[in-house]
Amino acid sequence: MRREEHAGKEPDVNATDEARRLAAVRRYAVPDDPGDGALDRVASLAARIFHAPIATVTIIDDEWVRCHAGHGISARLCQTRRAVSLCASALAHDGAFVIPDASADPRVSADPMVAGEPGVRFYAAAPITTPDGHRLGSVNVMDTRPRQAGVEELDALRDLAALVMGELESRLATSRIVAAERRQRADAERLARILQRTLLPPALPQVPGLHAAAAYHPVxxxxxxxxxxxxxxxxxxxxxxxLGDVCGKGADAAVLTSLIRYTLRAAAVYDPDPCTVLANLDAVLQQEHAGGVTPPPYCTAIFGVLEPGPDGFTVTLAGGGHPPALIVRANGTVEPLHPDGGQLIGILRDPHFAQVSTRLNAGDALLLYTDGLTEARTASGSMLDQEGLAAYLASTAPAGADDLLATVHELITTLGKGVSDDTAVLALSIPVRSTTVASREPCAA
Known part of the structure; x- marks a missing residue:
């Protein structure tokens, strides 16, 4: 179990370690202007998880605690000098840090947010820690009444801090790519491949009892x-x-893809219900549209949850305007798994999302794909479509995730120039043979 740390004497900070930490702060170079859409969503989620009025995301340099996102308070107003700040106290601790009553702690009672408005009493924080162990700042939750923090709340706060670090890592990678592009504009193909890799996970995690494989086929x-x-x-x-697909291509599509992946992960931390996750993503894209982004950002996507059980997994999927997933059963049959009524994400007023559940047992596999595959043209000039893909899989009888990916790769190769759009494929399979039963359920209004 991870350890919760309460206020006490701050450890001594080695001058060399602090110099390295400040170098890391400069390396990640978070813009000094407060207010960041992605980080604002983290602050909002933190406040909702704790049922607290205030939450912030802060980065700390040698003199200032700089607030880059705030919920329930202006980001500019909550920036303070490091010497008196609550957040500076949190910086000295490895784990989640809690002050049940800040007014009783002489080290932080001088913080303007404690001594004045809004009168902070309860404070909890989780450090934003780089892969090499440097703490850049913290995700913070505050309340105006003394209280304690629950274990699940603190676990969620740590997860949100890790999400912030992942976002900063992604931005750092993107900034390095942009710098490389300015230096080597002639090498567009190499740079595009590097950028594409930053938008996709470098490897899928190992899931006990499940085999997962994915591939991206660029045109x-x-x-x-x-x-x-x-x-x-x-x-x-x-x-x-x-798995999903955003509108457009190029730099704008890359930015939108990064926002969508980050939002889906962050929304799932708060509530992993598939319909709720897609609804939260829709709200974020609608907000981007309201901000005057042209053309309006939208996407299609499928979001699912895997829950292990005896000899397999229960899978619950929600879809938003995306082609149906396909199940390749242990007996070789292929059937669509399609939530009824899922609509495009980010562009429609009050879109409807629906979900469907199924059981994947040993020998079954699930295939998700983007429409670059089903909209490809066959040798006769007709569209492959979902029925054509299902028939091809039934005729080849792939066994397992790797075999599914190899089969799709062979199909794309066979279609050749009939494929006019990129295709992403995600396959999940259960290693032994058995049967499954599917059931549909409506989403709550």
Whole structure:
């Protein structure tokens, strides 16, 4: 069990370690202007998880605690000098840090947020820690009444801090790519491949009892596409996964893809219900549209949750305007798994999302794909479509995730120039043979 740390004497900070930490702060170079859409969503989620009025995301340099996102308070107003700040106290601790009553702690009672408005009493924080162990700042939750923090709340706060670090890592990678592009504009193909890799997970995690495999098939080597997928752990033994496609290509599509992947992961931390996750993503894209983004950002996507059980997994999927997933059963039959009524994400007023559940037993496999595959043209000039893909899989009888990916790769190769759009594929399979039963359920209004 991870350790919760309460206020006490701050450890001595080695001058060399602090110099390295400050170098890391400069390396990640978070813009000094407060207010960051992605980080604001983290602060909002933190406040909702704790049922607290205030939450912030802060980065600490040698003199100032700089607030880059705030919920319930202006980000500019909550920036303070490091010497008196609550957040500076949190910086000195490895784990989640809690002050039940800040007014009783002489080290932080001088913080303007404690001594004045809004009169902070309860404070909890989780450090934003780089892969090499440097704490850049923290995700913070505050209340105006003394209280304690629950174990699940603190676990969620640590997860949100890890999400912030992942976002900063992604931005750092993107900034390095942009710098490389300015230096070597002639090498567009190489740079596009590097950028594309930053939009997709470098490897899928190992899930006990499940085999997962994914592939991305670009049509053009020098153009960045907007197809995306991911597989990641949720609470307990559950796992989340998604696959989708954004509108457009190039730099704008890359930015939108990064926002969508980050939002899906963050929303799943708060509530992994598939319909709720897609609804939260829709709200984020609608907000981007309201901000005057042109053309309006939208995407199609499938989000699912895997829950282990005897000899397999229960899978619950929600879809938003995306082609149906296909199940390749242990007996070789292929059937669609399609939530009824899922609509495009981010562009429609009050869109409807629906979900469907099924049981994957030993020998079964689930295939998710983007429409670059089903919209490809066959030798006769007709569209492959979902029925054609299902028939091809039934005729080849692939066994397992790797075999599914190899079969799709062979199909794409056979279609040749009939494939006019990028294709992303995610396959999940259970290693032994058995049977499954599927059931549909409506989403709550």
């Amino acid at each position: 053009s080597a020098d153009e960045v596409g907007g197809d995306f997928y991911d597989l990641f752990p949720l609470d307990g033994n559950r796992w989340g996964f998604f």
